Amino acid sequence: MRRTLTMAQCSMLPHRPPLHAWSRGGRLQLLICMVAYILGFAWWSPTRAQNAAHQRPDVLILLSYHPGHSWEDRILAGINEWQGNGESRPIFHTEWLDSKRLPGPAQYDNVLNYLTQKYIDKRFDLVLTVDDNALAFVARNPQIFGNPPVVFSGINGSPGDLIGNMTEVTGILERFDLSRTLHTALSLHPGTRRLVFVTPEDDVGVSMRNDINTVMALEPAGPIVEHWITPELLAIKDRLKEKTQETLLFVLGAIPARKGFPPLEPEEAVSFVRAATDLPVYTDLDTSVGKGAVGGYMDSGIETGRLQAAMAQKVLSGIAPSQIPYVRKTPLALVFDYLELQRLGLSKQDLPSGSTFINEPASIFDSKYRKPLIIFSVIIATLIACLAALVIRSRVLADRQRALRYQATHDDLTGLPNRHELPQLFRQFDRTAEREPVALVMLGLNRFKLLNSTYGHAFGDTVVRAVADRLKAWCSRHEALSRFGGDSFVIVSRLGDDGALNDLCTRCEDLFSTPLSINGQHISVSAAFGISIANPPQINLENMLREADTAMYEAKRSGNTHVVTFDRCLFERSARQFQIESALPDAIAKGDIEIYYQPIIDTQRGCIAGFEALSRWKHPELGMIPPPEFILAATDSGHISKLTQYVLRQSCEAFRPHLANPECPYLGVNISVSDIYTGDLPNRLAEILKETGMPASRLILEVTEDMLLHDENSAIEVLAQIRSQGVRIAIDDFGTGYSSMGYLSKYQVHLIKIDRSFVQNIATSSQDQKIVRAISSMARDLELSIITEGVETTEQSDLLRKMGCLLQQGYLFGKPQPAAQWAVNANRAPAGRATQSVH
Template identity: 35%
Template sequence: MLGAALDAQELQAALGDSEKRYADAARASNDGLWEWDLTGGPAWISDRARSLLGLGASALPALDELGWAHPDDQAIVSTALGQALSRRDEPVRIEFRADRGGDHRWLQLTAVGTAEGTAPVSRLVCSVADVHQRRLLEEQLREAAMFDHVTGLPNRRLFLDRLTSVLNQIRRRPSRSCAVLFLDLDGFKLVNDSLGHLHGDELLGVVARRLTAEIRSTDTAARFGGDEFAVLLVDPDEGDLAMIAGRIQQRVREPVLIEGQQVSVTASVGITVSGAQVREAEALLREADAAMYHAKATDRGSVAFFDRTMHAEAGDRLRLLNELRIALTEEQFVVHYQPIVPLDGSPVTHYEALVRWQHPERGLLLPGAFLPALESGPGMVELGTWILDQVGAQIATWRAAGHDASVAVNLSHREFWNPGLAESVARTLRRHGLSAHNLVLEITETVMLTDVEAARRVMSDLRTIGVRLSIDDFGTGQSSLHTLREFAVDVLKIDGGFVRGMESDPQLAELVTVILELGRALGLDVVAECVETPAQERLLRSMGCSKAQGWLYGKAMPGAEAGTMLGTPGRSASPERAAAAT
């Protein structure tokens, strides 16, 4: 009896130690624990489990009472507990929401049915862990993977999922149909570069809300990144597609007030329909994208419906972009120089730099063949930086030969609004040991007037360096005398279209006269572009124009050839060219 008593005491002590370790482990893991004895014995639940499940201090629900689970999750909890009862010693794990008086919290339930020997399950041991923060994070990640964080619209992935689902329905029911509209915002990059990315995102948000307001709840509007959007129309009337696209375009181009300034963009739209032969979602999207590029190339802000010929255009465009990436890496570009000639016979000292692409298969390509493709991406800034460095090196070469020259370099809108422009210019001057007067930077009126205040700051930074500034294609924009005075530019370049037509059109001749008088009044140099005939030169001289450039004096040529004209009288620099032009 004494031995039995000592054994019982030792067993009780061991049991106490085991329960303490069990409780300590539960506290360490921060899990809630409870047990059901299926033979009628006492049930037990920890304080942590009561807290997680939202139970009262004395509550211990029966096995078939699941009021502590969210109504939508009670079925899966019941199923899990049933599986634990039927699968001896095999844990069953699920996640569910606890219903805590309106406060729903995600928990992880682990249930194990146990028994002695080979007997049926007699006890159900459960634990609950708080996984609410992890579930919230997973939901955020899932949303980030499916939705655009700037506009809140579905992204490309979710759009394709929904398009795929609709196409599967169309395969089952051929009477159904869908259409995809692909939109690209015209002018957004200019706004984004001039006003900054935060304000660009604000504009994108406005466009997204307008798109959503123009479509039905069964349709989907999505943003693919940058300034590209897509719209999925389910079971549309194909005869109304052009009208729907026009209505969307009208809403998009309505002005938006940003930072006290009215900003507006237009949208080029490509449309394709599912048709009798249902394609895959990616194929349908490529068709709408090809139609959009066709619309953009034909007339910005227009609408185009897809046809098969656009596949070839899309292939050519993709091939061109790939070739341009290689060209930038391998420096396949060259800079040529066109003389700007004094009409009073003074020596030639000034040129305009014009880029060419020395294509390995197609030969020397003019800017019109490749610059439009580059302007839509960061490659334009990369090319501009390279051109600036090449021009600096060429001027240094001429100076080493005893000729002091200046060169005008055109800036695209992406280059002008690039935050590193002023430093890039200053670095080029330092690297090649040049003076600021050796460089003239040309911008267009359109770029300058996108954001007058921001443009003034950029131009002030450039003027601080000492470089001169020129307005290219003057007369084609909307600048005013007041604006010109504020910008403090040095040179006006008369658009070549005015020069070519002034002999036959008195109004154009009068306009050229006005620009020349404006330049004199503001103390600016005025250069006439695209002078091709001696008659045009004579007319310009009679109007008081002092400088000109064009084929009459020479086409753009490599640096070494252009250098031979330095210091020679402008009007007699190339008499054979003048004779040929005549």
């Protein structure tokens, strides 16, 4: 509908200039607009647009087969469970080679042309490949994807045969591991006399049979093993009916139902066999459970995909694939078919813990019954709560006053007076003590935190109650007892004569000479006792508690039942410890702790093989402080991590002159148990190596055996991160702790240092010779290097060389000297007798 303006409306329109005026001004305005447009277009260039669109990484997922292939579809589903929010989640590009249904070079060329045209301008940040063909495709054509890093999965053989010259590659190997499922099956069917393995006749089948034979060779004599190598499943259909009930079937791999047809997928092959027999059928893929397989430890595509995604996240976070070790065992899922278990008369209680089930019938705890069950439970709980509230209220009102008083002054666990009641007990005891001296004993259980963490706090509470019961029977009528807190107890005793103190100490030492009886078991415990003594004019509870506490912690250092009486010497030691702990942070910050080097000699080559970094601290008031003393102070005060980082940094800085030495000596630095279990050591180590320019291959971290006996999983993880950086691990003082070949393999150390205690008398002690020779033989078998410490004579050195101990360290070759002094002589051998003893 056309609209007509009134005169009033026309008068409100903006005034238009004459035509000739617009012609002059319009051209100028048009020119300005064009310049602004050009500048804006230049600013918003394709590069900016591309950068804005590519803030999220591009990841290509290349699968060997086709959509609908169950194994690869489950891996893809696991990858798509990528953890993280939308901003950190990559942009996935998924492609299939379809090399299973269309094998041959023609399909390969078609896919190559297709991907080349599709991604001609695309550069991927990462490529995820699934199965062998996809990895081989990327290795032969890395240029069309921009030579990105690769994370693979599902590789049957060695990846080196597929990746060629590619270096930035890591992934998951598909290892055929049937041993755990085999053991589970045999335990569920104890009468088994025959094992039948149905495998294809292709190369995959050959590999499977080799793995099966390897597993069975390690097993004790048991059922008869038969291999049915078949080109088609129809060929074994009649044979399946001939087998007795003492037979277990294992159907493995993709096998055609009829010769000349495409192979059935593994789960389809299992379903085919299960339809032809009533025998138990087992396999290795979780997709077969529910289609005829009983179950077991199954190779899981979902878990493989999740693990591959986790490794991909590490690569995208900046970790080079070459620094991520191959995963050599396919992730497994412990799953069973409930219907098959019922058919075979097997119980869920006979299965390994952690098993999951499919086809299990619904129970009242299913989600559809959850709401009525919750409502019913709430009603019942409400009724019970109301009834209980009425009963409790009547009792609480009657006993509240008495209970509040008791709870405020007594320990709930033991029933003893608590620390709040201790001053009142002490005042009463002081009034009755007359003019006799008073002893205050502070008792603390040894390694109680370890007991709590090992057996749980409930068991720890039981131990505390048992200790309290023994103390109640132990104390005389002249003594008062209180639980001070945790595992600590306080005993106040009156000393009637000169021999009373010795009697008290003897009683303390004998208190735990017999084990505690807990739940019918005998539990051995030990405790530390600290005693403070005061005469009546000087009796002060706070002072005596402080002195007894100091003496108790001095007694704890022994680790056994030990009694320490507070005296002036203990006060001076405590003051010295406090002075050291107080000055330590400032000494680290100012660089007052100096780094010394002691050489390690290669007696075969006659040169310095490396140095051990040793810290020395000269305190302005206390003089030279022994390293064990200030290291202990650093541990107790929580500064050990800073001290370790300082020593690492200073040692690496001082090592720079030795980097040019053609003999390539290494640097050994000691780390403490606290550094291992803080979990931050690998990151700090990487920063120090980068800042100092120290090659990781030239650094060895020395740990003692007792460091590896606490949290095994944490130690393995931290040491693995350190090894992944290229830093080697050495076991220091080997042979003095809990030496074990098991942890040498488990923690994958590179070098062991034989303790000086075995070298000191080696020239005269046949026993020490046997020990060193045994350690040397073991190390050679494990391909570990050996260093012997404490070599002080030429005779010791020559004897050790004959035993194969070529790397030696000790005063014979050189005492610890400032690192700067060794830097001056960076390319010289040690002087004097040390040089003469190097053959």
